Amino acid sequence: ENMYRPGLAWALHWRYVTVSTFIAVFLLTLGLVFGGWVKFVFMPNVEADYAVAMLTMPQGTPADVTAKAVAQLEHSALALREEIEGGRDDAQREVFRHIMGVIGEQPYRVAQRLNMGQAGVVFAGSNLGEVTIELVLSEQRTMSSEEIVERWRALTGSIPDAVELTYTSSLFAPGEDINVQLAGPDIEELRHAAGVLKARLNTYAGVNEVTDSFREGAQEIKLAITPAAETLGLTLVNLGRQVRQGFYGEEAQRIQRGRDDVRVMVRYPADHRRSLGDLETMRIRTPAGDEVPFSSVAVAEIGRGPATINRVDRLRVINVTADVDTTTTDTSAIVSELVDRWLPELMAEHRGLRYSFEGQQREQKESLEALIRGFMYAVIAIFALMAIPLRSYVQPLIIISAIPFGIVGAVMGHIVIGMALSILSLVGIVALAGVVVNDNLVLVDFINRSRASGRSIFEAVYQAGVARFRPILLTSLTTFFGLLPMLMEKSVQAQFLIPMAATLGFGVMFATFISLLLVPSLYLVLEDVKGMVGRVVGRTSLELKGEDA
Structure with missing residues (x-):
């Protein structure tokens, strides 16, 4: 006083x-x-007692291929355990409790959606995998779960053919740090714009796991008609219907057997629908009633379509997401630079597109x-x-x-x-x-x-x-x-x-x-x-x- x-x-x-x-x-x-x-x-990044790596391989990947990728994550986790604990059986140095790998589903992501009120969402498939490291309580260790994830990411490196590999160690995840939703009528233009935006985000220090929501589906055969087919009055719809009837079949009748209905399908014999050559030699009926070889009126091309088609307000959308290391990088500064500079340039280059921020930013x-x-x-x-x-x-x-x-x-x-x-x-x-x-x-x-x-x-x-x-x-x-x-x-x-x-x-x-x-x-x-x-x-x-x- x-x-x-x-x-x-x-x-x-x-x-x-x-x-x-x-x-x-x-x-x-x-x-x-x-x-x-x-x-x-x-x-705030609340310290969790676990670290999770979620792996997504291309659609249709066999389970044994996914298992090899999951094994790579498990081996790097074991190497990290050896590096941190030094192989000593000492309770004071214990950091890892358990390491668990899952093939065919992603339980952590399902739990996340459930906590967000999105019940019923399933993440399952032979192309999915997940590895979880259970840690001791945060009060009993000097190394944070975020530091463990960063070291785990470095030891794992890149996984061949992986579509997405996401690491997390936060107890509360309100959404991706950066989530830009691009919308437009043309999917190819959207994919190009998403690629440009991902390349731009990858230039920032502290920005990891840059990916987009477009996923290719399983292999499929894409059909196209030739000018000769148009001359004959054959349409793509008619061509597709005949191919479906020959290889998948057309329901001829149903037979009642007890409580069940048995469908009788009419289609080619099994020996005539096993290869692409069988398709090429298939006979196609024209509107005039004539039959012509498939190869003379159509072209078959093997490719991949989208696994899912996402639309908002009747426009196709692709979300570009990224994780930001908040200890070294300011998310708000990156978002501000995107809004002030890079996104306007991207919209000027692609006139038919528009963007919005989703996830955590929204x-x-x-x-x-x-x-x-x-x-x-x-x-x-x-x-x-x-x-x-x-x-x-x-x-x-x-x-x-x-x-x-x-x-x-x-x-x-x-x-x-x-x-x-x-x-x-x-x-x-x-x-x-x-x-x-x-x-x-x-x-x-x-x-x-x-x-x-x-x-x-x-x-x-x-x-x-x-x-x-x-x-x-x-x-x-x-x-x-x-x-x-x-x-x-x-x-x-x-x-x-x-x-x-x-x-x-x-x-x-x-x-x-x-x-x-x-x-x-x-x-x-x-x-x-x-x-x-x-x-x-x-x-x-x-x-x-x-x-x-």
């Missing part, structure tokens, strides 16, 4: 310098956030809009509740000024503990808005009562600051130290609460300086402005009276 008295007197005497200093600190903090110096992630946008809307409603309610008893529209603004400056404390707190801002931090800021105004409200009311007792403005403000010094300081300290155990907690459950605790704890601590220095200075600045306005209005009134005389 002995140090605070002269400090308060100096701050009140140089009140414009004091206010300007706080504003400069606030602007500097905003610069750190929007300049990317303080990273922002949608959800969820982030919707959550931020809802949070900002709720925050504004809360500030308006706080202003109204204080304006009524104070009978002033200006003094509540002085009290509310603690809210933006409380954000400064929250950001500084995240810098101190080395944590990125997240949506949970912003939720804490909304809660902080209702906490930091309390001390200011009591302080302003104390000043008003002192002035009503006959003290001068300066004396009332000074005495109010001195009188409220201990209560404000003790309230802030008890709040901060009450939240400190949560900030130091290492359990998985606490990771969702730590960002909010950091925002509240450090925000309240910085709000102490606001209440003890900024609010008294703002009160005097307000009185200076009121006095200046009063003198200008009074001088104008005298001039008007002089003109009337």
Whole structure:
């Protein structure tokens, strides 16, 4: 208190310098956030007790080929275990508990969809595989699951013919870090644009697992008619129907056997529908009733079609996704550069396409809009509740000024503990808005009562600051130290609460300086402005009276 008295007197005497200093600190903090110096992630990377690799091979890949790819993942996981634990049978060095491989399905991805409310989604097929490393509890190891995944990825390398290989180690996955949905009428143009975008994303450091949602299906035979077929009046529909009838069959009748219906199919004998040569020698009937060889009216080409056809608003869509290492790269900065530069160039090159952000970016946008809307409603309610008893529209603004400056404390707190801002931090800021105004409200009311007792403005403000010094300081300290155990907690459950605790704890601590220095200075600045306005209005009134005389 002995140090605070002269400090308060100096701050009140140089009140414009004091206010300007706080504003400069606030602007500097905003610069750190929007300049990317303080990273922002949608959800914090909560340490999980497992690491998962999900493998997708081309459609139709035999199970034994997929098994070899899964074995490569398992061998690299075993090599990583040997590297970390050193082959010692020591409980203190144990990091891995179990390594489990699955062929033919992806249980982790199914569980993810189930948690997102998408029940019934199945990820099964001979081309799918998954390897899970079960780790000891995060409190019992010094190596994070994210570091384990990065090393596992490096040891595994590339898997031949793999369509997609995704690693994850986060307990909560709101969606891909980057998910750009391209939409257009032409699938080939979409694939070309997706390839250009993937190549661009691969140039960023810290961006991994860049892929798209287009998947080729199993091998198929594509038919096309020749000009000779058109001359004969043969259409592609008619050609396809005859090929289907010959090789798949046409239902001739159904026979009832007990409770079952037995379909009788008419088609070529098995010896005449085993190879592509059988198709080439097939006889095709023309509309005139003549029969001609298949090779004279059609062309058969072996290829792959899409495994699935995805449409949004009747347009074909391809999603380009990527994972971002948030410890080294800022996702928001990459998204901003995509929006400002690369995507407009891509749309200019492909006029018929359009894009939108899905996944985590869409969820982030919707959550931020809802949070900002709720925050504004809360500030308006706080202003109204204080304006009524104070009978002033200006003094509540002085009290509310603690809210933006409380954000400064929250950001500084995240810098101190080395944590990125997240949506949970912003939720804490909304809660902080209702906490930091309390001390200011009591302080302003104390000043008003002192002035009503006959003290001068300066004396009332000074005495109010001195009188409220201990209560404000003790309230802030008890709040901060009450939240400190949560900030130091290492359990998985606490990771969702730590960002909010950091925002509240450090925000309240910085709000102490606001209440003890900024609010008294703002009160005097307000009185200076009121006095200046009063003198200008009074001088104008005298001039008007002089003109009337």
